[in-house]
Amino acid sequence: xxxxxxxxCSDEFKKVAKIEFAIRRMYGKSCYIIxxxxxxKCKIYGNVLVLDTRANQKFYIGISxxxxxxxxxxxxxxxxxxxxxxxxxxxxxxxxETEHTLFGILMRSNMPLLPYKTYIRNxxxxxxxxxxxxxxxxxxxxxxxIKKYLKLIIERIFVKIATxxxxxxxxxxxxKDIIKEFRKxxxxxxxxxLELRTIIEILNSEKNIKTVNNFExxxxxxxxxxxxxxxxxxNEYTKYGIILDRSRNVGFSRxxxxxxxxxxxxxxxxxxxxxxxxxxxxxxxxxxVYLKYLKPLRYFKNDQNILKIETKCxxxxxxxx
Ligand SMILES: [Zn+2]
Numbered sequence: 001x002x003x004x005x006x007x008x009c010s011d012e013f014k015k016v017a018k019i020e021f022a023i024r025r026m027y028g029k030s031c032y033i034i035x036x037x038x039x040x041k042c043k044i045y046g047n048v049l050v051l052d053t054r055a056n057q058k059f060y061i062g063i064s065x066x067x068x069x070x071x072x073x074x075x076x077x078x079x080x081x082x083x084x085x086x087x088x089x090x091x092x093x094x095x096x097e098t099e100h101t102l103f104g105i106l107m108r109s110n111m112p113l114l115p116y117k118t119y120i121r122n123x124x125x126x127x128x129x130x131x132x133x134x135x136x137x138x139x140x141x142x143x144x145x146i147k148k149y150l151k152l153i154i155e156r157i158f159v160k161i162a163t164x165x166x167x168x169x170x171x172x173x174x175x176k177d178i179i180k181e182f183r184k185x186x187x188x189x190x191x192x193x194l195e196l197r198t199i200i201e202i203l204n205s206e207k208n209i210k211t212v213n214n215f216e217x218x219x220x221x222x223x224x225x226x227x228x229x230x231x232x233x234x235n236e237y238t239k240y241g242i243i244l245d246r247s248r249n250v251g252f253s254r255x256x257x258x259x260x261x262x263x264x265x266x267x268x269x270x271x272x273x274x275x276x277x278x279x280x281x282x283x284x285x286x287x288x289v290y291l292k293y294l295k296p297l298r299y300f301k302n303d304q305n306i307l308k309i310e311t312k313c314x315x316x317x318x319x320x321x
Contacts, residue, residue, distance in 0.1 A: 019048060019063060022070035027061075030054040037078070038065070045076050045083035080162070091158065094175055095151050102150060102182055106197055109186045112220040112230070114198040115293050118208045127202060129195060130224060130289045142203060149196050156192075157181045189230030191223050212293050215254040218314045219243065222252055225289055242317070250286055251317045260317055265300040265308065277307060277318070284318040 020033055030053045038046035048061045060075040079087035095102075117128040125142065127134040136142045157178050185193055198210075212218060219237070223230045226246050233243045242251040251257075270279035272291065277284040277299075284307045294311040301307055309316040 014068070015065060018068060018070050019065070022063075022072055023048060023050060023061060026072055027052070034058065037081070039078070039083035039086050040081040041086040041089075042083060045085070047075050047078060079159075088155075091151060091155050094158075094178070095147070095154050098154075098175060098179060099147070099150065101179060102154075103200070105179075105183055105186055106193065106200065109197070111186065111189050111194065111197045112216050113201055113210055114194055114220055114224055115212050115217065116198055116202060116210050118202055127199065129198065130221060130293060132195075134199075139203075142199075146196070146199060146203070149199070153182070153185075153192055153196065154178060157185070185229075187231070189220070189223065191227050191229065194220055194224050194230075212295075212313055214313055218252055218254075218294065221290070221293055225287060245287070247285070249319045249321060250290075252314050253317070254314055256315060257317065260302060260306055260308065265302050268299050268301050270299055270307075282307075282320050285321045286316070286318055290316065 015038075016033075016036060019036060023031055023033060027050065032051045032053065033048055034051050035049040036046065037048075038044070044066060045062075045064050048063055049058060050061055051058050062073045062076040064071045064073070064076075076083055078084075082090065114129055119126050123137070125136045125138075127136075134145065136145065158174065161174065161177055161181060212221060219230055219233050222228075222243055222245065223233055236243050237253075241255070242253045242257060244251050268279045270277045272278070272288075275285055275288050277286060279299075279301065282301065282305050286309075294309075294314065294316070296309045296311050296316075298310045299307065300310070305320040307316075307318040307320070309318070
């Protein structure tokens, strides 16, 4: 309780006075409020820009106001004039309105699919993706997952657009922008969309397994594991005839690479321990997911200790580590 509670004045004035009071009490008399920004929607969360006259410093303080009680904390991350919670609500609304359009764009695309396996275990429906196992109690849970995943993607797109243009407002126009950006990501085959596209395919398909059958499937797998866009990898392949992993030590190619093969190749029979391929003193590192899905047929090593793995759909070259 403060004197303000007994004065007949507007709620807005009361609120400002209460915030001022709380901040002064916590930070001392030398602090002045320059600006108060509360979330446009809930008017609960916000930030206060404060000037400390002693240090001549400006800083933000996070506040939340509930039932006239002001809580002071770390500065809130605001999405334009919305707090995080209201921002999430707006995104939910946006996704509900555009979901149909977005799924349509995704399904009409010719995006390749990731390898997968589905089965029932302990009354749960299991989807195995490279590096990931998803479990669902029923088809409703699966639908909820798909929607949640789509929301995350939309949220990410919005934050990206907002940062690029310094426009932190969700409006009917941002809906259009988001659809445009989503379409671009579909054309580029962003790795996040690969997962979404594959799960939707599983939902609508009778098949319970999909393996890696050609080099396009290899590119999709590499994009997903390395968290890259397929369009980027395709460009890389056109330019260099090989696509690389993040470490730049592993390359995937459809055909033999003369520069690496011309040196004398020796067939070897290495042992594999997790991500390591070991032969005598030499060691190579490869994410084990690749071995699982690409199914090695033969291993070779050239005189520079470069490992070559022949698989059904590609050749893998690895520099020693
Ligand atoms: Zn809010």
